[in-house]
Structure formats: structure tokens, C-alpha cells
Amino acid sequence: MDYPFDSVQSWLSSLRVATEMECMCVLQGKSLTQEPQRNSKFAIKNGVDIIRNESHKISNEFAKLFSCVEGENWKNVRPQTLQVTCHIRSLIQECNKCIMDPPLFMLEQQEMVMGECAKLAQQVEGMNVPKGSIPQKIPLINQLTFLGQSFSKMVDLSLGYLVQKIVDSLDESHTPETLISTITTVTSMGLEGEDMCYIMAREGAVRALFEICKTESLAFVHVQALRALATICCVAESILELEKEGGMECLTDILCDTTVSEAVRGEAAGVVAQVTSPCLDNFQHIAGFLENVHDLLGSLLSLCYNTASHEIFLLSTAAISNITFMDSHTCEVLQQMSAPRHLIQCSNTRKAQSIFSKDQIATVLANMAVIDSARNDILRNDGLSVLVSFLQERPNQYTKEAEIAACERVQQKAAIALTRLCRDGETAQVIIDLHGIARLVQLCRNIKERNNSDAVLVASLAALRKICSLCQTPDMTSVDFQQLIKPRLMDSFLMCSRTDENFV
Missing domain, CATH: 1.10.220 (Annexin V; domain 1)
Structure with missing residues (x-):
């Protein structure tokens, strides 16, 4: 665009290369974020993700290399070895980027891994045997085993070191923003798999979270801390740590304290549900x-x-x-x-x-x-009606896999409960009057009604037989009686089931 005045044109031209030093000094003195600790935790979480993702890729490549050696596919052994060792070196470099000034024990483990990589490469390079001869497989397999063990330990040490930094932050950060951020990171890492839950338990995350739950001044994060505990207490190691910290006593105290908010007590119930899971x-x-x-x-x-x-x-x-x-x-x-x-x-x-x-x-x-x-308490409070209504649940009403599985369990457990409750003719007659027989027959006959669940089929057959043994069932057809009640349970099961699997 042409400007009518030469002075304006001259000013715009000079502005392109001009620098206001005072402004630059102010900008350089400002932090890009007001939450350096939060950024640090994000960096640690990012480092954990990088190490886990890359180690999983290397493990898959390692499995392919092992398969090549086991199958004596010698032409692919050298390129696979080169790929694995190069990626291991790259991972070591990534570990050192994520962990500034790594401790001596980690450096020693990295050197051990590199040494095992060199030995493997040397063995592979020395496989040039005379034509018609077969390379020795056992020494190569042994070397792969040594490398795999040292590599796994290196990854475990690296992840453990980063997780320990997160745990240290749980112990040291008592401001709402930093503490909530740290606990959120712990929960996120726990959702990534049982291996991370094991590492966090080993590095003291369970202890640190219970310390937070026991500290009244940190009540503002008790909900988040308990949710994190419920997330990571899915492995035996976490529950052992919970025991060491008197976890059941702590959870009971929270649940019994009516001055504690319902949200906190609900999260405590979630931890109890998790650690008592069958x-x-x-x-x-x-x-x-x-x-x-x-x-x-x-x-x-x-x-x-x-x-x-x-x-x-x-x-x-x-x-x-x-x-x-x-x-x-x-x-x-x-x-x-x-x-x-x-x-x-x-x-x-x-x-x-x-x-x-x-x-x-x-x-x-x-x-x-x-x-x-x-x-007697269940019968007095109309429990039979509730259980028969549970039998009416249909898997095709749900779309999510977890809901469909839960629906099957509801049908199965309702049928089991009816079988256990039905000890006399009076109880059996109530179930008949509630149209329980018709629904049980339907669950046996129609595989879609039970989502082809054999567990539901067995429970329904057992309930039918128990009811029919105690009371006349005029609404049951002779065909149903002959096929579902009269034969042995296994014969009726095989007649209704479309699987070839045997159940004892």
C-alpha cells in the first residue's frame, strides 16, 4: 500500500528493525507461567508417557526378534537386532532428557543395557557360519534373555524415579492448586494400567494419599485423594501398603464421621469397594x-x-x-x-x-x-417381587458392554436368590403368582433374552426345578416340563445351550 506522506513511509520502514530495549528486558524477566510446579508435574507425566510408550514398542520388537531366533529365521535376525538396539539407545537418550542429572544407579543400569546390546550385536555379526551349517541358537537366546532383563530393570528404575518425584510433591505441596494438580496426575497415571499402580504403591503413593486423608487442614482435597486411592488400589501391592498405613481404620473413621461431607464418605466407600473386590x-x-x-x-x-x-x-x-x-x-x-x-x-x-x-x-x-x-426378612419385605422384577431385565435394552454384562449378572443372581429363598410351597406359589415361572422358562428357551449366557441358563434351570419340586405349575406346558424339569440338569442345559462346552 502506498502512503501519501514520505515521513509515514519512512517511520514504517524503520519500525521493522527497531527494538525497544526496555520492553525486551521486562519480557525476559517474566515467567511464561505462574505455576512452575504444575508445569514440572506435566513434564514428569509427559516423561512417564514417553518412556512407557517407547518401552512397549521396544518390547514388541524384542518379541519379534525372539520369535525370529526361535523359528531360526536367520535372515531377519540381523535387521531386527539393529532395530531393537537402535531404539534402546534412543530410549536411553529420552530417559536422560526426562530425568535431569540421573542418579548413579540409573547410569550404571543404562551402561549395563548398552553393554548387553553390544554383546548381542557382536553375536549376531559373528553368525556367518559356513554354508549348510546352522547357527547356534542357545547362546543367542541366552543373550536376548540377559538384555531383556536388564532393559526391563532400566525402564522400571526410570519410571520409579519419576513417580517418586510425584510422591514427593504429594508430601510437600499443600496449596490447593498444586496439590489438586498432583493428585490429578496420580489418578491419571493409575488409570494407565496395573503396572503403574504397582510402581506408585512401591514408591509410596498410597502412604502419601492416606497422610493427606488424615490431615484435617487438607480437607479441601480429601475427595480427590480418596478417588486417587480407589484408582491405584487395584493391585495386591497397593492393598499391602494400605494395610501398613492402617487403611481400613482410616476409611472406617471417615465413613462413621457424620460431620464429614457425604461426597467424602462416598469416595471412602469407593475405596472400600475397590479393596474388597472379589x-x-x-x-x-x-x-x-x-x-x-x-x-x-x-x-x-x-x-x-x-x-x-x-x-x-x-x-x-x-x-x-x-x-x-x-x-x-x-x-x-x-x-x-x-x-x-x-x-x-x-x-x-x-x-x-x-x-x-x-x-x-x-x-x-x-x-x-x-x-x-x-x-424371612426378605420375604416379609416383598423381596420376591423385587427379585422377579430383576429377572425382567433384558440385555437388548442396553448398548454398552459393561451394562449388558451387568444385566446378565442381575438375571443370574436374581435366579440364585429365588432358588435359595424357595424352601416351601407357599414361597413357590408366590413366585408363580408373580409370573416368575414364565420368565424363567423364557430365559432358558430364548438365548437373546439371556444374551446367550450359560450362567443365566444354569441359574434359571435350577430355580425352575426348585419351584416345580415344591408346587404344582399349571401354567407350564408339558413340553417345558419334559425338557426343562424332568431330565438331568446337564441334559436340560445341553438342550437349551448352543455351545459345545462341557460344564461340571
Whole structure:
């Protein structure tokens, strides 16, 4: 664009190369962020992600190399070896970028890995044997094993060092922004897999999080800390650390303290549900559990009964459900607290309408049905209607895989509970009047109604047989009787199932 005045043109031209030194000094003195600690945690998290991702890639390449050696695919061994060793060197460089001034033990481990890489390369280069001869496979496999072990240890040390920095931040950062940021990082890392949960437990994350939960001045992050604990307590090592820190006592204290917010108690219930999960190997042997079981169950039952939140209801009932698997005594404790009546009443409320909540209620009722006093309590409070309504749940009403799986569990556990409750003709007749027989037959006959679940089929067959043994069933056709009731259970199962698998 042409400007009419030469002075303006001259000023614009000179402005392109002019520098205002005072402004530059001010800019250089300013930090790009007001949260250097937060940026540091982001850098650590980024470093963890880089090391994990690259190590997984190298592990896959390592598996391919091992397969080549095992299969004596010698032409591909040299290029695969070159690829693996080059990527290991690159990962070591990335580790040293993420970890400024790495400690001596890490440098020594890196040198060991590089040494094993050199030995492997030397062996591969020396494989030029006379034509018609076969290279020796065993020494190469041994060297690959040595390299794999030293490489895994190097990655573990690097990740452990970075995680320790996060744990140190948990211990040292007591301002809301930095502490919330750090706990969020811990939760995010815990969601990445059990391997990270193991490392965090080993490096003291469980201890640090419980210290936060025990500190009243840090109440503003108790919800986040408990959620992080629930995330990382999915491995045995985390639960061992929880035991060392008196975790069950701490969680019970939180749940029993009515001055604590419902949100915090709900998260504590989530931790209890996680550490008592039957999926964990040592869930039946948690130190401090039996000593606190009365207070624990009482506070959980009160929480699920009084809350209006469907999420807190689910967490508390899941904890109760898991606890019923841990010790037979727990069902008796729950009976003394009128748990069946409370849960049956809750089943008709909005907070208990999710398929996951129904799964927990059905589990508790099925486990408690074996106790005479609990059985009578379930029957008195119209538990049969609730259980028959649970049978009416249909997998095709749900789209998510987790919901469909939960629906199958609801059907199965409802059928199991009905079988255990049905001990006399009067009870059997009530189930018949509630149209339970028709639905059980449908679950046996129609694979879509049970999502082809054999577990639901077996439970439904057992319930049908128990009811029919106690009461006449005029609404059952002779064909159904001949095929579902009269033969052996295995024969009826095979008749209704489309699988060729045998179940004993």
C-alpha cells in the first residue's frame, strides 16, 4: 500500500528493525507461567508417557526378534537386532532428557543395557557360519534373555524415579492448586494400567494419599485423594501398603464421621469397594477388616439408605456386596442391621435404578438368603417381587458392554436368590403368582433374552426345578416340563445351550 506522506513511509520502514530495549528486558524477566510446579508435574507425566510408550514398542520388537531366533529365521535376525538396539539407545537418550542429572544407579543400569546390546550385536555379526551349517541358537537366546532383563530393570528404575518425584510433591505441596494438580496426575497415571499402580504403591503413593486423608487442614482435597486411592488400589501391592498405613481404620473413621461431607464418605466407600473386590487375590485377608466390620457395615448401610445420589448409592452398595463375600459372619451382621429391608426399600427409588445398582442389590440378597432370619426378612419385605422384577431385565435394552454384562449378572443372581429363598410351597406359589415361572422358562428357551449366557441358563434351570419340586405349575406346558424339569440338569442345559462346552 502506498502512503501519501514520505515521513509515514519512512517511520514504517524503520519500525521493522527497531527494538525497544526496555520492553525486551521486562519480557525476559517474566515467567511464561505462574505455576512452575504444575508445569514440572506435566513434564514428569509427559516423561512417564514417553518412556512407557517407547518401552512397549521396544518390547514388541524384542518379541519379534525372539520369535525370529526361535523359528531360526536367520535372515531377519540381523535387521531386527539393529532395530531393537537402535531404539534402546534412543530410549536411553529420552530417559536422560526426562530425568535431569540421573542418579548413579540409573547410569550404571543404562551402561549395563548398552553393554548387553553390544554383546548381542557382536553375536549376531559373528553368525556367518559356513554354508549348510546352522547357527547356534542357545547362546543367542541366552543373550536376548540377559538384555531383556536388564532393559526391563532400566525402564522400571526410570519410571520409579519419576513417580517418586510425584510422591514427593504429594508430601510437600499443600496449596490447593498444586496439590489438586498432583493428585490429578496420580489418578491419571493409575488409570494407565496395573503396572503403574504397582510402581506408585512401591514408591509410596498410597502412604502419601492416606497422610493427606488424615490431615484435617487438607480437607479441601480429601475427595480427590480418596478417588486417587480407589484408582491405584487395584493391585495386591497397593492393598499391602494400605494395610501398613492402617487403611481400613482410616476409611472406617471417615465413613462413621457424620460431620464429614457425604461426597467424602462416598469416595471412602469407593475405596472400600475397590479393596474388597472379589477379583483381587488377597481380598479376604485385609488387616483391620474384621476389627472394624460392624462400624464399617453400619456406616455403609446408613450412607446408601440416606443418600439421594445414585453414584454414592452404587459405591456404598458395591462395598456392602463385596464384603458379603469376605466372611460368612458379615451376612449375620447385616441381618442385625435390617439390611434386606433397607435395600428392598431403596430398590424402588430413583437412585437405585441403574443396572449396576440392581446388580449389587441382587448380590446382597442372594448371599443373605442362605441365613434363615435374613430369608424371612426378605420375604416379609416383598423381596420376591423385587427379585422377579430383576429377572425382567433384558440385555437388548442396553448398548454398552459393561451394562449388558451387568444385566446378565442381575438375571443370574436374581435366579440364585429365588432358588435359595424357595424352601416351601407357599414361597413357590408366590413366585408363580408373580409370573416368575414364565420368565424363567423364557430365559432358558430364548438365548437373546439371556444374551446367550450359560450362567443365566444354569441359574434359571435350577430355580425352575426348585419351584416345580415344591408346587404344582399349571401354567407350564408339558413340553417345558419334559425338557426343562424332568431330565438331568446337564441334559436340560445341553438342550437349551448352543455351545459345545462341557460344564461340571
